[in-house]
Amino acid sequence: MSTVAPDKLQARADRKTRKRQKKKDRIARSAMQALQELGYANTSLRDIAARADLSLGMLHYYFEDRTQLILHCVSLYKAAFISGLEEALSDASGREPVINALANALATSIIEDASTHRLWYDIRGQAMFDPAFRPVVADIEASLMAVIETAAEKTGSARPGVGELGYALIDGVFRYQMQNQVTGTPRNHESLANEMRSVLETLF
């Protein structure tokens, strides 16, 4: 029947699915624009399609439904933010340098990606009501705790549970900084980093 070897067929199918993945990523990145601006509750598929210059049917062709599309967007957030933190941390060693690296990376992200984080907090809140979002949220939070944990180890202040508690504390400050950045009182990098540094000093 088939005129080509099975492994050829396999490779071909793989190429297809990889290409499809890339396309999904591109669509999701476009969708992010609308989601970041309008928020989960106020963004319709038509908003996304319009801002991304895509037809409505396309979204359904690449994503099963609205939830799957948003979930994909959140995964992209995770990849970008977490790997940025890990990189910043990997370059540092010694207590003060590690604290500085973390504080600086967080402050930079507040200034550059405030509206991305705003969307993240929106989705995390939705997960409190819609269980469909919980696995992705739990996954991201676990990664963030792991980042805190390695930072704690690098500063020689690793205690049991420091990842979990540290995440909650840092997140509280980080979210509040984001809120001020978005709703009225933006601060500069130095001010944000200083505040975060003082928190990390008492944590580690």
Place this chain on the structure above:
Amino acid sequence: MSTVAPDKLQARADRKTRKRQKKKDRIARSAMQALQELGYANTSLRDIAARADLSLGMLHYYFEDRTQLILHCVSLYKAAFISGLEEALSDASGREPVINALANALATSIIEDASTHRLWYDIRGQAMFDPAFRPVVADIEASLMAVIETAAEKTGSARPGVGELGYALIDGVFRYQMQNQVTGTPRNHESLANEMRSVLETLF
């Protein structure tokens, strides 16, 4: 024309508006049930009407629109939660008692009113996208910072900005505790209070 004295008329009008306020409160308290369960994005006026045994027109008769109704609900949250904290704090004096009172009050509220706080965090998140919610949110947050501030004074550890930073830190832990309570791993009062106490010890 009028056969009664003007102050009589005034008193009558006042009684009317007071009665109307009470009714609005009662409706809002009923609406809370639906909102707490379904969240801001997934609660329609029909959900509210059904669960509160009210007609759809009633909601429009007492509240200008959906936003006003939800805003009223959030105000009720503020009144209940903040006054509870203030009361708990007013009974205590001396460093350890104050820290204990605050930690206990917060832990109790996590256990008893987890889904109310879940709604609060939902609304606070909405405020990041819809400016209509920001004044109420800012008002509540200011009250919470004031509570932290007085607690700091009572423990003799008042520094400039302790209310703001303290709020961000405590809120981070409080929200995370709420999340665990709601999505899977509920803890008992002692465990919650202990964690919060250790945070307050380092803050104050």
Place this chain on the structure above:
DNA sequence: CATAGAATCGGACACTTGTCCAAATTTTAT
């Protein structure tokens, strides 16, 4: 008791939503 005004109801209204599909177009494989 009569009656004006408030309170309540149930449904109409215009609009938006997510989902889906048949047809048209483009890409790929033979």
Place this chain on the structure above:
DNA sequence: ATAAAATTTGGACAAGTGTCCGATTCTATG
């Protein structure tokens, strides 16, 4: 070049939304 498959389109569709209003019932006032 031709057939087959993948992609893209534009719109249809039903369900759900907030808002609003005429008709009805209740309540208090004279």
